[in-house]
Amino acid sequence: MFGISDLLALVISAFIILPVVMFIRELGYFTVSMLFGVKNPRFTIGSGPRLIKFWILDIRKYYHVYSWFSFDDVKRKSNFTYIIIYAAPIVTNIIVALTLNSLLANGFLQEQARFWNRFIFYVFFYVLFDSIPMLTTHGKPNNGMIIYELIRYGKRVDYNDDDIIPSTTQVDEDYDQEMKKVEKMQEKIEQLKSGKLEKEDRSTPEKQVMGERIQEDLKDTAEDIAKEELEIELEKNPKRKDPD
Template sequence: MFGISDLPKFFLAFFLVMPLISILHEGGHVFFAWLMGGKNIKVSVGTGKPIFNWGMIEVRKYYFWYGLCTFENLRLNRRWSNILIFFGGSLFNIFGVMAVMILVEQELMDTNMFTYQFTYFSLYYIFFALLPMSYPGGNYSDGKVILDLLRAKSHVINERTYRVQWNEEKKEWHVFNHDREFIQAFKEELDAGNKAREIAVHNRPSRIVNVKDGEEKEIHNYPRIPL
């Protein structure tokens, strides 16, 4: 039965062990996103109002709950590369569990409450990360995205394409959505590109192509975000 004497174990688990496991998990996503040439990689630890930023890491008010990794412009934006990115979080958690077990077996680390909780909650984290399920708000677990990628489901394979296109007649840049519907015109290419990015980043998976003289060139891509 849970008693007053167990409160320190509770605080250790939820305010130290779980955040460490979450950071390790996001580190796996970051590693493979970086390996695939991802740019602007950022990690949010926790949820709620941001407290401070340290490099690519953003720590939020409730640092002990939730986390996500964002990136863009993958150099290798293929089905298999996205599978590795989404599986990377759980893979790093597995490595963490194996490392602790080996250290304990080799008597380089004592068996204690920290090692027990780290192993237990890591397995808990892995299970729910890889369990194929949908979350409120339209997000998916890593496992569901991996499964849908393996099954070539259209909602994870097909990217929305937004176009920044030069109009020679009017001497201006036009922004078109995925259905090639006109959105807005700009005199400067930079302003048109910023408008396209503003839309595309909120409609992942998506990409932006620059169209001039009949040639299309991808300038940005925004893959799905692993949690």
């Protein structure tokens, strides 16, 4: 039976454990890639508008389990370099999980044993998700699949053009575009509140386009019906001429 304690455990897992595990995972990328001379590194935490940007840290406004590491390039390029970088989050999580498990086995952290056991569970969840070669959303390979392809074929052989680890420059460009859209929408909302926006301009572009499409569909449907009725009438009265 799902009780209050289970609900509390779910909340702790979703808002405390998972974000920390994701942070540790991305920290593995960062630590190892720095050894190979990574260019323009960025550690992004959260989502939405930017709150603080300091050194490599980019902290966003909205709390979310998702955080990621990005960079533009590495100085020491080789298959070995990329294998080590993609293996970094797997190895980092394994080290953290085994360390916590050893502490629990030797009598440490016993007062919070339930919390740490749950923490270890989610760490190994990401280890399995990262290490077992598989294709994920839209056929995108996980880290295990990339490592397998690099070892066997010497390159990635999937059809995805985008990088598994995003480019920091591209992340910044996407962020700027999203913020421009947000600013335009906020301006329109303020105009609506103040009554400065004319009634005919209050419908969103999407609604206007949808209305035009509906009108075109109705027109096409009416024309099709008229043609069908005319064909039926001509079949009944073959001598009748089509009116000008």
